[in-house]
Amino acid sequence: MAAPLVLAILFLVIYPLFKLVYDSLTQGDGPGNYVEAFKSSAIRKAILMTLAQSAAVTVLSVTLGSSLAWTLRRATRRSVTAVLWAAVLLPFWMGLVVKNYAFALLLAREGAVNHFLQKLGLIDQPVQLLYTAFAVVLGMTYTMIPYAVLAAYPTMTMVDVELLNAAQGMGASKRKTFSTVLMPLIRPGIVASTAIVFAISIGFYVTPVLLGGAQTPFIATVISDDIFTFFNYPRAAASSVILLVIAISVLGLAMKAVGLKAIRGGLG
Amino acid sequence: MTQVTATSHGADKTGGAQDSVTLRVRDLRKSFGGNEVLRGIDLDVRTGEFLTLLGPSGSGKTTLLRIIAGFESHTSGEMLLRGRDIAGLSPSERGLGMVFQQYALFPHMTVADNVAYGLRMRGWDRGKIGKRVSEMLEIVGLPHLSGRKPRQLSGGQQQRVAFARALAYAPQLLLMDEPLGALDRSLRLQLEEEIKRVHRQMGTTVIYVTHDQEEALVLSDRIAIMEEGRFAGLDTPTALYQRPPSTFVAKFFANANLIPATASADGSIECRGSAFSTQTDLRGPVSLAVRPRSLRLEPVTNGLRLSGAVVETLLLGDDRQVKFDVPGVGPMVALVDARQQSELEPGAAVTLHAPAEEITVLEA
Numbered sequence: 001m002a003a004p005l006v007l008a009i010l011f012l013v014i015y016p017l018f019k020l021v022y023d024s025l026t027q028g029d030g031p032g033n034y035v036e037a038f039k040s041s042a043i044r045k046a047i048l049m050t051l052a053q054s055a056a057v058t059v060l061s062v063t064l065g066s067s068l069a070w071t072l073r074r075a076t077r078r079s080v081t082a083v084l085w086a087a088v089l090l091p092f093w094m095g096l097v098v099k100n101y102a103f104a105l106l107l108a109r110e111g112a113v114n115h116f117l118q119k120l121g122l123i124d125q126p127v128q129l130l131y132t133a134f135a136v137v138l139g140m141t142y143t144m145i146p147y148a149v150l151a152a153y154p155t156m157t158m159v160d161v162e163l164l165n166a167a168q169g170m171g172a173s174k175r176k177t178f179s180t181v182l183m184p185l186i187r188p189g190i191v192a193s194t195a196i197v198f199a200i201s202i203g204f205y206v207t208p209v210l211l212g213g214a215q216t217p218f219i220a221t222v223i224s225d226d227i228f229t230f231f232n233y234p235r236a237a238a239s240s241v242i243l244l245v246i247a248i249s250v251l252g253l254a255m256k257a258v259g260l261k262a263i264r265g266g267l268g
Numbered sequence: 269m270t271q272v273t274a275t276s277h278g279a280d281k282t283g284g285a286q287d288s289v290t291l292r293v294r295d296l297r298k299s300f301g302g303n304e305v306l307r308g309i310d311l312d313v314r315t316g317e318f319l320t321l322l323g324p325s326g327s328g329k330t331t332l333l334r335i336i337a338g339f340e341s342h343t344s345g346e347m348l349l350r351g352r353d354i355a356g357l358s359p360s361e362r363g364l365g366m367v368f369q370q371y372a373l374f375p376h377m378t379v380a381d382n383v384a385y386g387l388r389m390r391g392w393d394r395g396k397i398g399k400r401v402s403e404m405l406e407i408v409g410l411p412h413l414s415g416r417k418p419r420q421l422s423g424g425q426q427q428r429v430a431f432a433r434a435l436a437y438a439p440q441l442l443l444m445d446e447p448l449g450a451l452d453r454s455l456r457l458q459l460e461e462e463i464k465r466v467h468r469q470m471g472t473t474v475i476y477v478t479h480d481q482e483e484a485l486v487l488s489d490r491i492a493i494m495e496e497g498r499f500a501g502l503d504t505p506t507a508l509y510q511r512p513p514s515t516f517v518a519k520f521f522a523n524a525n526l527i528p529a530t531a532s533a534d535g536s537i538e539c540r541g542s543a544f545s546t547q548t549d550l551r552g553p554v555s556l557a558v559r560p561r562s563l564r565l566e567p568v569t570n571g572l573r574l575s576g577a578v579v580e581t582l583l584l585g586d587d588r589q590v591k592f593d594v595p596g597v598g599p600m601v602a603l604v605d606a607r608q609q610s611e612l613e614p615g616a617a618v619t620l621h622a623p624a625e626e627i628t629v630l631e632a
Contacts, residue, residue, distance in 0.1 A: 165368075
């Protein structure tokens with residue numbers, strides 16, 4: 001029964017990955033592809049930009065997402081949970097391009113946000129919002145919050161709410177209850193959420209292009225340029241492997257911190 | 269065995285009349301939507317006493333306990349802990365001890381850290397905490413398990429840890445919410461004894477919630493019986509059992525048979541053809557509460573006579589439980605000496621007698 005599945009995984013997952021690594025080491029300058037990739041200032045800038053912006057997106061998404069997940073955990077009124085779940089899941093059903101164009105419209109020079117800020121008298125002239133790092137982080141965070149919620153939620157459902165009562169009954173303040181009881185118990189979910197959001201974020205392509213333009217090159221953008229503009233397939237393969245190694249390292253560290261089960265629970 | 273007193277770390281004793289009452293509750297009410305869960309509770313919990321809230325599920329006993337703990341809000345009424353108004357305080361400011369039905373031990377902490385939690389929150393220094401934790405684990409008989417995590421313990425052990433944890437900081441009042449509800453019978457009996465012993469040893473004031481009448485009988489100095497958000501009776505177990513104040517208490521707590529009867533002007537009772545004299549002030553239609561043990565096969569000089577047909581008999585060791593049906597009244601239960609075996613086959617006619625002094629006359 002499992003044989004077709006194993007074959008599918010071999011051909012569709014393992015083989016392409018192997019081929020990617022193999023090509024990056026044998027085509028063009030061979031291992032020199034990596035040297036070339038690291039020597040290119042465009043790629044170095046893209047790597048730094050990708051890591052920095054993904055880190056910002058991760059902090060925001062995980063903070064907001066886990067608060068939302070906890071709210072979902074505690075909400076007792078059905079109408080409230082229904083609205084919250086809809087808010088979490090709706091962005092999933094919207095295409096990435098649709099979401100990004102919605103943000104592009106909002107953040108444009110003549111867009112709703114500038115209009116609103118001018119109405120309030122906070123600014124005289126429209127400010128540059130679109131094609132900034134801010135726009136990219138905002139758009140990516142919006143996309144990543146549902147992932148953060150879904151990754152953090154399973155551990156939160158396992159927390160016995162009576163434990164918080166027990167802590168407060170014994171004299172713990174709200175803050176102490178959070179740091180000594182809630183946080184240690186939901187930590188696996190938070191780590192899983194962080195790892196998943198970060199690993200997905202560093203592979204983003206559409207949002208940095210549409211909302212950041214030339215200001216925010218991500219590794220994925222550079223890889224695409226290498227393939228379709230400069231026809232430098234070997235260097236693209238090397239950059240792809242670098243991206244892959246970063247993603248795997250992050251997941252590996254997270255797994256080491258909280259175990260595979262927590263991460264898998266987060267992935268559903 | 270280590271001796272620990274409740275007052276050594278408790279708040280100041282204010283002296284005078286306040287001293288004897290630890291918790292005073294006045295006209296406490298609680299509604300959920302339009303539904304009244306607590307309908308005016310008045311309660312004085314005396315210092316050092318073991319008071320049980322006993323009632324069927326939905327009677328409001330757990331809600332009352334959780335309101336006292338501060339986990340739930342109340343709609344109106346007063347709560348004074350040693351004279352101090354606690355109604356507006358958060359659970360952490362009330363400083364009470366709490367034992368939960370599902371233990372609520374912190375799964376990520378060791379047994380010792382669980383017991384130390386309340387002490388840490390009170391800012392005790394490490395040495396003092398360590399000493400008190402081992403004292404408490406000694407008291408509940410688990411000193412060898414201090415390094416374990418809760419999930420490595422049995423249910424009974426977990427509840428002992430929860431008990432030690434709640435008592436470690438010597439709270440003025442310990443609240444226990446059906447702590448033995450999740451345990452099997454033999455373990456329950458064992459822990460009942462232990463709770464009683466520790467209560468005697470530490471002298472803590474306890475409010476205990478249960479729906480188990482036997483548990484309440486064994487443990488309590490006083491029992492408050494709850495019915496639909498009110499106290500149906502509040503007294504010592506003996507008084508409630510022998511002189512139930514209402515038909516609800518008679519049936520729910522004393523397992524009494526209830527028989528309709530009529531009281532005439534001189535206090536004499538007429539019931540199904542038999543008449544006897546009592547001291548009752550009630551007149552007109554009344555209910556007679558007769559405990560199964562009070563019904564016997566021998567005639568009595570002044571008392572109730574009931575005739576019916578035996579439905580079934582059950583041997584309970586020294587006693588024989590006789591279920592019989594009295595036409596027009598319904599099924600009754602009697603406990604008779606098991607040696608009196610004769611004429612009690614199912615279907616047989618039987619006449620049972622109860623002396624007047626063992627019958628409680630209640631408002632119908």
